[in-house]
Amino acid sequence: xxxxxxxxxxxxxxxxxxxxxxxxxxxxxxxxxxxxxxxxxxxxxxxxxxxxxxxxxxxxxxxxxxxxxxxxxxxxxxxxxxxxxxxxxxxxxxxxxxxxxxxxxxxxxxxxxxxxxxxxxxxxxxxxxxxxxxxxx
Numbered sequence: 001x002x003x004x005x006x007x008x009x010x011x012x013x014x015x016x017x018x019x020x021x022x023x024x025x026x027x028x029x030x031x032x033x034x035x036x037x038x039x040x041x042x043x044x045x046x047x048x049x050x051x052x053x054x055x056x057x058x059x060x061x062x063x064x065x066x067x068x069x070x071x072x073x074x075x076x077x078x079x080x081x082x083x084x085x086x087x088x089x090x091x092x093x094x095x096x097x098x099x100x101x102x103x104x105x106x107x108x109x110x111x112x113x114x115x116x117x118x119x120x121x122x123x124x125x126x127x128x129x130x131x132x133x134x135x136x137x
Contacts, residue, residue, distance in 0.1 A: 047127070080095065094106075106120060
């Protein structure tokens, strides 16, 4: 009987350790993905639909929207992960904050050349291509 109890305690401890390690991996994966997106987002992006519409994300957490080289909006930005509820979606999101309020976007795709966001207020998809820095040309 003592062996059975000891065996059950050991199995329970192993399950608890496995659960803790597996849960941390998922959390670390989301943190890593959020960090990857933050780094990838920094730069200047031109709208695929209208090349005069440009957004620049700076590493200090500020952004600027311009149209035809005229500043339209400036503010701060952040990337965050959200575990969904009935009323809130799950995923990684971009929040742009200005004096007029905030705009929330789901990050659909991002790599070195392409950025695709879904503007949550309207549900439309915004596609951008990265503009090369003059030093890279």
